[in-house]
Amino acid sequence: MIFGGFQKLTLLDYPGKVACTVFTKGCNFLCPFCHNSFLVNEIERADEISSEEILSYLKKRVGILEGVCITGGEPLLHKELEDFLREVKKIGYFVKLDTNGSFPERLKDLVNKGLIDYVAMDIKNSFEKYEKTAGWKKGDLSKISESIDFLINGDIDYEFRTTVVEEFHTEEDIEKIAEKLKGAKKYFLQNFTDSGNVIEENLHPVSKEKLQKMKEKARQTLENTMIRGEFGK
Secondary structure, X not given: OEEOEEEEEEOOOOOOOOEEEEEOOOOOOOOOOOOOHHHOOOHHHOOOEEHHHHHHHHHHOEOOEOEEEEEOOOHHHOOOHHHHHHHHHHHOXXXXXXXXXXXXXXXXXXXXXXXXOEEEEEOOOOHHHHHHHHOOOOXXXXXXXXXXXXXXXXXXXXXXXXXXXXXXXXXXXXHHHHHHOOOOOOEEEXXXXXXXXXXXXOOOOOOHHHHHHHHHHHHOOOOOEEEOOOOXX
């Protein structure tokens, strides 16, 4: 398997673990605020790193690293991901998967095979705004619902998260998302940051005041709603 990026050390991407992050190429979404645009619509700009190279590095870092984060793009686009995860687990690492939730069958399969330990699922917006926010034309929202239900009712550790953008999200949207996620363990709001690699220009974060109001709206349904970076608040 060929990956599009490799961050050899992260203290942020995997909650509570020292980890590395690998980036898969390609995505079935085209979120205007995506900060990894080179993995989505400019794939030729991405690096080409073989799974063998990554596995070799992981073997050398046993006892130093604890986990491997798989992100993208959308990792579940790649059927060969299972073989890579099997090798990662053989070495002894925990695995965190970032996903948009549009491939519930593949998500369930990998979780049920014990190849994933933690899932972070992005919730792009309230369902009536999903197509515009995710750039997912005629997408099947029942797939998103299926992934949500699987995580909430399953045994694997997980979080849901929404990147909040001034041009796309309102307090009402966050309320609706919280209702959809009712019963979830953790829900994070993370303010948009323009990395310089976003798909659409001239997008903005929401104000701190608006973000706090969004958190309070969500907490009416989901008590464990947090703003990323404000742990315990």
